[in-house]
Amino acid sequence: MTLAIGSLTIGLILSLLAFGILMSFRVVAFEDLTVDGSLALGGATTATLIVTGWHPIAATLSGALAGGLAGSVTAILNTKFDINRLLSGILVMTALYSINLRILGKSNIPLRSDLTIMKYSNWLATQLSGQDSFMSLGLWQAPATDVTAMIMMLVIALTAGGILAIFFRTNCGLAMQAVGDNNRMTRALGVDVKRMTILALFVGNAMIATAGSLLAQYQGFADIQMGIGMLVWGVASVILGESLVGTKKIGFLIAGALMGSVLFRLLVAIALRWGLNPNDLKLITALFVFAALVLPKILSGGSSLVRGRNRA
Amino acid sequence: MLELKGIFKTFFPNTPNEVRALRGVDLRITPGSWVNIIGTNGSGKSTLLNATAGTFPLDQGEIILDGNRITRWPEHRRAKLIGRVFQDPFSGTAPSMTIAENLALAARRGQARGLGFALRTGWRNDLRDRVAAMGLGLEDKIEKPMDTLSGGQRQSITLLMAGLVRPSLLLLDEHTAALDPKSADKIIELTGKFIAENQLTTIMVTHSMQQAANFGDRIIMMHQGSICHDISGLQKSRVRASDLIAKFDEVRRSDQLDESVADMLRSNYV
Numbered sequence: 001m002t003l004a005i006g007s008l009t010i011g012l013i014l015s016l017l018a019f020g021i022l023m024s025f026r027v028v029a030f031e032d033l034t035v036d037g038s039l040a041l042g043g044a045t046t047a048t049l050i051v052t053g054w055h056p057i058a059a060t061l062s063g064a065l066a067g068g069l070a071g072s073v074t075a076i077l078n079t080k081f082d083i084n085r086l087l088s089g090i091l092v093m094t095a096l097y098s099i100n101l102r103i104l105g106k107s108n109i110p111l112r113s114d115l116t117i118m119k120y121s122n123w124l125a126t127q128l129s130g131q132d133s134f135m136s137l138g139l140w141q142a143p144a145t146d147v148t149a150m151i152m153m154l155v156i157a158l159t160a161g162g163i164l165a166i167f168f169r170t171n172c173g174l175a176m177q178a179v180g181d182n183n184r185m186t187r188a189l190g191v192d193v194k195r196m197t198i199l200a201l202f203v204g205n206a207m208i209a210t211a212g213s214l215l216a217q218y219q220g221f222a223d224i225q226m227g228i229g230m231l232v233w234g235v236a237s238v239i240l241g242e243s244l245v246g247t248k249k250i251g252f253l254i255a256g257a258l259m260g261s262v263l264f265r266l267l268v269a270i271a272l273r274w275g276l277n278p279n280d281l282k283l284i285t286a287l288f289v290f291a292a293l294v295l296p297k298i299l300s301g302g303s304s305l306v307r308g309r310n311r312a
Numbered sequence: 313m314l315e316l317k318g319i320f321k322t323f324f325p326n327t328p329n330e331v332r333a334l335r336g337v338d339l340r341i342t343p344g345s346w347v348n349i350i351g352t353n354g355s356g357k358s359t360l361l362n363a364t365a366g367t368f369p370l371d372q373g374e375i376i377l378d379g380n381r382i383t384r385w386p387e388h389r390r391a392k393l394i395g396r397v398f399q400d401p402f403s404g405t406a407p408s409m410t411i412a413e414n415l416a417l418a419a420r421r422g423q424a425r426g427l428g429f430a431l432r433t434g435w436r437n438d439l440r441d442r443v444a445a446m447g448l449g450l451e452d453k454i455e456k457p458m459d460t461l462s463g464g465q466r467q468s469i470t471l472l473m474a475g476l477v478r479p480s481l482l483l484l485d486e487h488t489a490a491l492d493p494k495s496a497d498k499i500i501e502l503t504g505k506f507i508a509e510n511q512l513t514t515i516m517v518t519h520s521m522q523q524a525a526n527f528g529d530r531i532i533m534m535h536q537g538s539i540c541h542d543i544s545g546l547q548k549s550r551v552r553a554s555d556l557i558a559k560f561d562e563v564r565r566s567d568q569l570d571e572s573v574a575d576m577l578r579s580n581y582v
Contacts, residue, residue, distance in 0.1 A: 167427070169429055169430060169431070170425075170426070170427045170428060170429055170430060171416070171420055171425040171426055171427070171428055171429075171430045172425045172426060172427055173430075174409075174413055174416060174417055174425075174430045175417060175420075175425045177406070177409060177413075178406045178409065178417055181406035181407060181408050181409055182402075182403070182405065182406040182407065184398075184403050185403060185404055185405060185406060186406075186417075187387045187388050187391070188365070188387070188391055188396045188398075188404075189391055189417055189418055189420075189421045189473075190388050190389070190391030190392055190420075190421045190422040190423075191388055191417075191425070192386075192388045193388065248408045248457070
């Protein structure tokens with residue numbers, strides 16, 4: 001049960017990663033490869049600030065801001081300097097590796113949970129369970145801190161998803177969706193597509209960096225390697241979510257990304273439990289994404305992530 | 313009032329693929345008039361339209377629209393003044409967004425897009441009424457995604473979108489060419505009604521001599537990147553499709569003459 005709760009919590013944290021991927025890959029149709037770098041950037045920035053004595057919430061927000069700036073650099077390389085979208089992302093991701101090392105100062109920073117946002121869920125746990133450090137969930141007993149950590153991440157994920165869903169109903173959000181849906185029309189209707197792309201990648205990578213920041217605080221350390229493979233992980237979650245909701249409506253896609261992220265993490269936990277070698281995890285994830293992209297194409301239309309787009 | 317002064321545009325300059333698409337176009341269009349542009353393939357008619365819309369920068373020349381020197385304005389800034397309908401029915405609308413969302417996007421053409429909700433209930437009803445007024449029976453489908461509509465239906469929505477914010481200039485780029493004949497007739501009829509009701513200044517590029525003869529109040533024929541005929545006033549009202557086809561033949565014959573004369577000169581003197 002502890003294992004399941006832990007997986008759920010990480011799945012919820014990484015739903016922010018899935019939202020960010022949704023924002024770039026789906027909403028503005030920008031194959032943004034900054035992800036691995038910006039996730040680690042979020043973790044590194046937050047961890048370093050917490051160690052130097054910052055308030056955890058301010059440190060988390062700073063991590064998000066740093067990630068957002070990294071994303072907008074990628075978008076600016078593409079829109080203002082006409083560098084290919086993939087190459088722009090690779091350039092920023094590569095540069096971020098050194099920047100993250102500079103920020104961390106070494107390859108790994110441990111974090112005490114009483115200094116991170118985990119202190120709020122720990123406080124909640126003592127409020128709910130008193131001296132008893134276990135809570136009963138139906139038939140199971142689980143450590144109270146694990147349960148409250150999950151609740152906190154659930155609230156954060158739902159809030160982020162909710163804000164995103166509301167944003168996409170505004171004039172600005174509608175215009176942003178149109179960028180990825182029909183670029184030519186969007187320009188003809190007076191939307192500054194370049195600025196919109198920069199904004200989308202800012203918001204997307206800010207969310208991805210927040211995922212990195214929360215992950216570092218939950219796990220109790222920030223690591224230079226923590227971003228590796230996260231792009232594919234997020235894409236897998238988004239694809240899984242798309243097939244769960246079976247529609248292209250943005251509100252459903254957001255809900256799908258959240259569910260996909262949690263479900264994918266649970267599937268991975270089960271596979272590991274069954275004896276999957278953790279070293280093979282990234283290979284399995286890549287194969288999963290490959291299968292998810294190719295199978296629907298063979299069966300019918302294909303995922304919107306690989307569908308040919310109208311980019312006149 | 314639209315003024316084009318000495319427009320030049322060459323694509324891929326100094327390469328084997330060089331295309332001198334526009335070679336000194338001068339054109340004045342008075343407010344409220346409807347100009348049809350005809351011409352052979354590659355004559356520069358669509359390029360002229362795109363130059364006006366700002367799809368690419370000019371090599372030379374000035375564009376002035378309603379007193380604004382828009383030559384250096386980017387495409388999205390010109391969109392404030394210009395409404396467009398494209399040839400490809402898929403180009404004018406966002407396929408996975410609903411009809412209502414597409415209309416809401418168009419309703420803010422050229423305005424700031426802030427964090428206000430795009431579709432309030434009152435506004436939604438207003439949009440429904442406007443769609444109903446087109447008489448296509450699409451008013452019950454405004455919550456459906458655009459890609460559930462046929463090409464003709466999409467073009468009529470695009471037309472409605474182009475006029476939601478009254479444009480200083482409406483650009484129609486062969487907007488019926490990709491439709492079946494029946495839908496094409498319906499759309500051109502709708503276009504005529506729409507332009508008359510809103511008194512829009514319009515440039516329409518068309519392949520159909522019938523459309524060029526029956527609609528609008530001026531015809532411009534383009535050839536090799538410049539204007540070769542300009543028919544307006546009484547002359548325009550008398551012109552028939554067959555007259556226009558005769559003009560095309562004239563142009564074609566003079567093209568052949570160029571080549572055959574060159575051949576003759578070559579065989580005699582080189």
